[in-house]
Amino acid sequence: xxxxxxxxxxxxxxxxxxxxxxxxxxxxxxxxxxxxxxxxxxxxxxxxxxxxxxxxxxxxxxxxxxxxxxxxxxxxxxxxxxxxxxxxxxxxxxxxxxxxxxxxxxxxxxxxxxxxxxxxxxxxxxxxxxxxxxxxxxxxxxxxxxxxxxxxxxxxxxxxxxxxxxxxxxxxxxxxxxxxxxxxxxxxxxxxxxxxxxxxxxxxxxxxxxxxxxxxxxxxxxxxxxxxxxxxxxxxxxxxxxxxxxxxxxxxxxxxxxxxxxxxxxxx
Amino acid sequence: xxxxxxxxxxxxxxxxxxxxxxxxxxxxxxxxxxxxxxxxxxxxxxxxxxxxxxxxxxxxxxxxxxxxxxxxxxxxxxxxxxxxxxxxxxxxxxxxxxxxxxxxxxxxxxxxxxxxxxxxxxxxxxxxxxxxxxxxxxxxxxxxxxxxxxxxxxxxxxxxxxxxxxxxxxxxxxxxxxxxxxxxxxxxxxxxxxxxxxxxxxxxxxxxxxxxxxxxxxxxxxxxxxxxxxxxxxxxxxxxxxxxxxxxxxxxxxxxxxxxxxxxxxxxxxxxxxxxxxxxxxxxxxxxxxxxxxxxxxxxxxxxxxxxxxxxxxxxxxxxxxxxxxxxxxxxxxxx
Numbered sequence: 001x002x003x004x005x006x007x008x009x010x011x012x013x014x015x016x017x018x019x020x021x022x023x024x025x026x027x028x029x030x031x032x033x034x035x036x037x038x039x040x041x042x043x044x045x046x047x048x049x050x051x052x053x054x055x056x057x058x059x060x061x062x063x064x065x066x067x068x069x070x071x072x073x074x075x076x077x078x079x080x081x082x083x084x085x086x087x088x089x090x091x092x093x094x095x096x097x098x099x100x101x102x103x104x105x106x107x108x109x110x111x112x113x114x115x116x117x118x119x120x121x122x123x124x125x126x127x128x129x130x131x132x133x134x135x136x137x138x139x140x141x142x143x144x145x146x147x148x149x150x151x152x153x154x155x156x157x158x159x160x161x162x163x164x165x166x167x168x169x170x171x172x173x174x175x176x177x178x179x180x181x182x183x184x185x186x187x188x189x190x191x192x193x194x195x196x197x198x199x200x201x202x203x204x205x206x207x208x209x210x211x212x213x214x215x216x217x218x219x220x221x222x223x224x225x226x227x228x229x230x231x232x233x234x235x236x237x238x239x240x241x242x243x244x245x246x247x248x249x250x251x252x253x254x255x256x257x258x259x260x261x262x263x264x265x266x267x268x
Numbered sequence: 269x270x271x272x273x274x275x276x277x278x279x280x281x282x283x284x285x286x287x288x289x290x291x292x293x294x295x296x297x298x299x300x301x302x303x304x305x306x307x308x309x310x311x312x313x314x315x316x317x318x319x320x321x322x323x324x325x326x327x328x329x330x331x332x333x334x335x336x337x338x339x340x341x342x343x344x345x346x347x348x349x350x351x352x353x354x355x356x357x358x359x360x361x362x363x364x365x366x367x368x369x370x371x372x373x374x375x376x377x378x379x380x381x382x383x384x385x386x387x388x389x390x391x392x393x394x395x396x397x398x399x400x401x402x403x404x405x406x407x408x409x410x411x412x413x414x415x416x417x418x419x420x421x422x423x424x425x426x427x428x429x430x431x432x433x434x435x436x437x438x439x440x441x442x443x444x445x446x447x448x449x450x451x452x453x454x455x456x457x458x459x460x461x462x463x464x465x466x467x468x469x470x471x472x473x474x475x476x477x478x479x480x481x482x483x484x485x486x487x488x489x490x491x492x493x494x495x496x497x498x499x500x501x502x503x504x505x506x507x508x509x510x511x512x513x514x515x516x517x518x519x520x521x522x523x524x525x526x527x528x529x530x531x532x533x534x535x536x537x538x539x540x541x542x543x544x545x546x547x548x549x550x551x552x553x554x555x556x557x558x559x560x561x562x563x564x565x566x567x568x569x570x571x572x573x574x575x576x577x578x579x580x581x582x583x584x585x586x587x588x589x590x591x592x593x594x595x596x597x598x599x600x601x602x603x604x
Contacts, residue, residue: 157349157351159351162345163353163412164353165317166318166344166345167365169368173368
């Protein structure tokens with residue numbers, strides 16, 4: 001039996017986190033005439049969803065976001081995992097310095113980097129391409145990836161790495177065949193964070209992309225306004241649709257994240 | 269296998285091992301023993317190729333292996349934590365070194381099954397390490413080394429994670445296994461009893477340096493210095509100034525080492541030549557009793573009969589077997 005205060009606290013937390021989301025769902029389902037009316041809607045309609053999915057190239061925008069976020073996540077994990085392995089398990093001079101330097105990179109406020117990055121991307125011909133988003137996203141997500149994955153690799157006993165080496169592995173084979181499978185939960189967690197970051201990023205996506213056909217979701221939603229008067233319902237519907245993939249991802253990987261794969265590696 | 273003045277100095281000048289020289293014959297069982305931090309594990313890592321020596325030469329099978337990767341050295345290692353791969357079942361754990369070496373599947377299968385049968389692991393092949401008991405994990409770790417049929421086996425405290433009862437059993441099994449395989453075993457332990465019971469020869473290390481290399485019997489009877497003398501044997505050897513036992517010192521500044529069994533303890537009337545003291549502590553060991561006697565402010569441990577009648581504070585006398593004395597320089601600790 002849980003006590004009453006526990007229930008109250010849980011209810012308060014749920015209201016705090018889910019309240020806005022529920023409100024957004026309700027807004028997206030209201031008929032246009034009722035948008036500013038207080039209280040629960042008297043009728044529900046899927047008109048806003050129909051309008052978002054049919055009237056605009058919204059699916060195309062979702063696809064853009066998927067491509068950018070997936071490419072960012074994959075490149076971030078590929079670079080991050082091998083670097084984190086080296087930082088955690090190999091001895092080389094300056095490795096603590098490297099982690100510190102990586103953190104320093106992430107301290108730059110993005111707004112300060114917009115102009116130079118814009119010029120740089122234009123110079124290499126990546127302006128107004130999805131690749132032009134993947135590169136800076138991966139760069140900015142890499143420090144976090146590195147820190148998270150390094151701590152996951154550090155948790156693996158050194159003897160596992162040494163056993164793999166004595167069993168004939170090169171350092172890379174030991175990484176790929178033994179250590180990498182064991183940090184899968186860490187990869188999943190980190191991957192989701194990177195994915196969410198690139199999925200939601202707004203500033204670069206707004207600045208570096210000019211063609212409407214290459215916009216990502218946050219930018220597209222922000223540009224709903226102004227075309228019509230105040231399409232609140234459509235904005236709400238689009239936000240709900242944009243959030244769904246993240247929810248699905250998290251639920252899918254939840255078990256991976258929670259499970260302790262390393263149990264039984266060593267005594268204890 | 270030969271180590272020639274092998275040293276490992278870490279950055280900042282901390283020496284892991286200093287000038288270790290050692291010859292290991294084919295098929296020999298050699299233990300490296302010493303307290304923690306003495307350099308025994310570092311020496312094993314140097315042999316395995318997990319660390320590179322800063323100076324000196326290492327040969328395996330006559331070939332200089334300095335700079336060679338562990339893969340090229342063809343040695344197998346059993347770790348203290350077993351270091352089984354938790355994401356693979358027992359079969360894949362055993363097969364792992366062979367898969368990495370690129371052996372054909374059919375031969376891997378045969379080898380794995382052969383090894384599993386040898387170690388009684390056949391029933392467990394489909395299990396994951398997490399589903400095994402400590403003793404079973406230990407055998408899988410052993411199997412993963414055996415399956416490769418390497419030039420030499422390296423053991424890094426393989427028994428220290430086992431329960432005491434199981435430890436003695438596995439220790440016996442290891443010795444039989446060595447007899448059967450006839451392969452070279454290099455065995456690191458901090459447990460003098462393991463080193464004594466298993467090895468052909470024992471290398472005693474302390475503070476990164478080799479103190480003595482000898483057979484277990486030789487180490488016990490003729491330790492090279494007071495460190496070795498104190499490390500081997502239970503109860504510990506008694507090291508006291510000779511006058512405590514009423515002995516004539518053969519030289520200046522010497523200490524005498526007397527094993528507990530070289531002392532005779534009695535109560536009541538003392539025979540001529542005995543020294544007097546008081547019982548300080550009695551520890552019954554079942555078949556005998558270890559009695560600590562205080563003589564002149566020095567404590568000496570004596571093996572006495574199990575039915576020893578004294579208790580703390582009882583006056584007692586001691587006689588010494590003069591044949592069994594060992595003399596050490598009190599300043600350097602070296603044997604004279």
